[in-house]
Amino acid sequence: MSAQQPTDAPAAEATPAAAPTAAAAAAPAAEGGEVGEGEGPSKKAAKKAEAKAKKEALKAQRAAERAAAEAAAKAAGGGAGGEEVDLATENYGDVAAFATKGGLRFTDGAAPVALPQLGEEHVDKAVRLYGWIQNSRMQGAKMCFVELREQQDWTIQGVLAATKPDTKENIVSRAMVKWAGSRSFESCVVVEALVRRAPEPIKSCKVSGYELHITKFFVVAAAPQTLGLTLASANKAVNNFDDTAGGEAEAAAEAAEASADKVAEGVKNLDVSAESTIAGAALGTHLDNIVMHKRAPVQQAIANVRYETEKLFREYLDARGFKGFQAPGLIDAASEGGANVFQLTYFGKPAFLAQSPQFYKQYEIAGGRKRVFCVGPVYRAENSNTPRHMTEFTGLDMEMEIQESYHEVLHMLEGVLLHIFRGLKERCVEDIETVRAVYPSTDFLLPEPGKEVRLTFAEGQQLLREHGPAEFRNVTDDEDMSTPQEKALGEVVRQKYNTEFYVLDKFPESARPFYTMEDPTNSEVCNAYDFFMRGQEILSGGQRIHEAGLLEERMRRKGLDPKSEGLKEYVDVFRQAGVPPHGGGGIGLDRVVAFFLNLPSVQLAAYYPRTPKRLLP
């Protein structure tokens, strides 16, 4: 195996030596900057030494290239002298080299094709394909196999075979074969090829029924010869969340439990991780190699599920008369109590980042919008280093007028979440399977229509006392639930009702914020609910107080000053005109995705996770 191929790539018998041949050198070499800069930052010293060695090697290589190129030019010019003349120089090379020669030339009619669209109509036709080199191996000196990936996990086998000496069209030279077979993995390429039916299904590729007989092979952008994170590693379960979990015992324990228990089944079926000996990497390594992290099919699939979740949320509410809006991120005063807020300087004065769109959703309702939703970032300056927390996450929020009962809202939220879960199961079958191959999970259990589980908080505590673990035998109805309690209750509910999605209603007054409406028939509890997935909270909401007087009274009872900055402006809004009763809820998008897919951390569901210890990339 060549030392310059990723070490975890399937071993290739005939991988060529790294030193380019004379012919390969005729096409310009990859730029120096693209070599060996991809590793994680944890091995800085080793990296430095390695970089120096590489630099030296590169220097030597370049000198060799120059010499070889000169020799080749001489040979071509003279038409004689042992070495074969390369008649395929127009058919391969780095794209940049063709800019001054009028660009690449493709065969007329060789239209670009995306692999998911490749079909019988393309057989024996020339096509163009843009993608990445996922794998390659030489088969003797005249043939090479190149596995190309076009998007997510869409791969196809390509083959380059040197043509006979008397060939006039689509010439593939030995030098071309050798060059193509030695390009670094994850280089971006464009090829022209004839589509052929595969003699037998190619198991290692998603497109198993066809192969590409490559006649032109250009590198659009070269990858480094050593990737900081290979695709195979990137597609394994993250094996360590320490980078973001820091030193907190709870978090480390949680993460360890998650990655040990749930990932135990390991990887199945995925070619990119076919060798079971390939090691997974820490989340920090993934994020330091964001490009490869994102290219891994598992992350592509998670991103698809996340996007589909947002779409399902929007489409359900839009169809029911909800209007989207944007709540501001910059706010004048730290509202909602003032804790855990990021502060910034705003033209010489302090300002803050919104912790939720709560007040603004209410202003929309007060302002005559009957039903609104918003999808946007929410910020929490909470120094929590657990797999469930981030300092920035995406909120799916909604708020609506209430006519008869706040259960109109509860049912709407239940409806939108069921629509999301059922929609994901229907639309994301393949993506869910892709994720499951890396992060095993059971199918997310849903209640049958009409059998939704809605318990009061008191009923939940009773279930815990009666059927939960011994430590929860004495829980009371007026104390809020802890995370372990929630998880235990989730287990009891699953066993009793065969669902992993349920609602807990009528939370104790003490457990909810000042803007929550009390139950008019029992002031000990609120018209407020949480929703759970696999025993973990994903939504919090309830009816809000819509009258200024009542709001002030509740603030005072909670030890807040209704005249304080931020709160005063909020209360005053309810004095501006008669505000209808209303309620809503906020869903954590990252959590919904993570819990649905049973990921070991919400950070895997985020595009660019932000934690107290990480703001990069």
Place this chain on the structure above:
Amino acid sequence: MSAQQPTDAPAAEATPAAAPTAAAAAAPAAEGGEVGEGEGPSKKAAKKAEAKAKKEALKAQRAAERAAAEAAAKAAGGGAGGEEVDLATENYGDVAAFATKGGLRFTDGAAPVALPQLGEEHVDKAVRLYGWIQNSRMQGAKMCFVELREQQDWTIQGVLAATKPDTKENIVSRAMVKWAGSRSFESCVVVEALVRRAPEPIKSCKVSGYELHITKFFVVAAAPQTLGLTLASANKAVNNFDDTAGGEAEAAAEAAEASADKVAEGVKNLDVSAESTIAGAALGTHLDNIVMHKRAPVQQAIANVRYETEKLFREYLDARGFKGFQAPGLIDAASEGGANVFQLTYFGKPAFLAQSPQFYKQYEIAGGRKRVFCVGPVYRAENSNTPRHMTEFTGLDMEMEIQESYHEVLHMLEGVLLHIFRGLKERCVEDIETVRAVYPSTDFLLPEPGKEVRLTFAEGQQLLREHGPAEFRNVTDDEDMSTPQEKALGEVVRQKYNTEFYVLDKFPESARPFYTMEDPTNSEVCNAYDFFMRGQEILSGGQRIHEAGLLEERMRRKGLDPKSEGLKEYVDVFRQAGVPPHGGGGIGLDRVVAFFLNLPSVQLAAYYPRTPKRLLP
């Protein structure tokens, strides 16, 4: 006219005196907190005095109420003594008073109805309606007309008529008529009523063919007796942007021009502003009275157009394989040059707010997503006080792989914008009319399909030299355009090509950021474009450099250090693997809405405008 009615309300002959009658007092009075707190903050001293006076008045009023209630109870109990017994006490009052009596009672089958759905099937049936009192007037002592608004500008006329003494069902007492007729405007109510065909069309109401014969009338939440901003005023053109425009001469001039020129035609057709003497208010007053600002039909219509714009953006791109994602708001280093960035403290270290999702869109492409878009907040710490600037606005951003030419991107962006404009014209006919009645505008001119106007920057400058105002006779091809130049060119293009939407391509290299790809055939210009609406820029974009070496070279040429914080991490991403050529663009949602509707300021298109001088509400 009663002093307690909004002063610009149509004068009502028989508005009852403010002191409640004995019968009215039988239903609890509105809470103290809801009285007279709605004014703008500019008249603080006057307000204070007024508040004190009101407090005194309220105290006296309450004493009178108590006495009256006692008298009424006595009368009812004794069944004798001059005063009429109120047999309708269950049919009206404040909702809160019914909480302890088991809630409101409505007639079986009187289902809630939304005014847009009211039709022939409801005639002679009982319905329930939730809405606001938009207007009311007494007609003698036995009858009162109440105009109710259910959403946006959906209004209907209601009538309460005292029933005859021997009536057994649906009793409406004189006291009930009087009470209903004297509730403050913009109070939130629920009524039960029989739907009747209107004897003749009721011009003042949008639902002109029916009227409601009200049998139950409950106030859900009372408005103050004096609104800080009446609906009629809120629905007039904003007459002053000073509050946010501050002292800057340019801004003041621009705003003045906008509100003077464009609003001159004034208000048409809208009942809420039927009296032409009603004054508009300053933007500051609007924002201080956010509830009434938002309730104005013009703002509801703008919000609808804005939401529809976002939807059209999403649906066009989604149908073409784009995937949505969220770019982070919190970033580690001030990228893109470092100017105009908000800084905050992130667990003891500095962090910044993202000025654009630019880098993250590129990371998505590098990470194997072929086409992405994102809708989210972008922050600019720019101390610009003009009608075109805000410190926080919503970006509609996209990025995609390029195969043959960056014009693939340009055409995609042109396509999505044309889809938006045509979609708005089709789906928002009424909303556009509603806005036009307050902010006059001409129909936004679009190119015919196939006749899109795409000029190079040089061609644009040539047009300006040849057909623009004298001051632009000497503009050159290598200097960026100023705002007045852009406006002048917009005018030339409109006259020459009959379109107010066009593209300027191939901007000078010096006018674009370091990450922009140069034209490979002419390094003086870039593969970069701006899009314009009515002569104003709404989109900026282009092809990006996708190779680390080239990127570093350009940074150095632009005087930036590729090793500096923020830039180094960005460049390194392009070393992680081969990144395909790509390009994209960012659209300012607020600008698109404002320019399409020809609003005098982008702040009117924003839900909660943020400017250097304002972060509230």
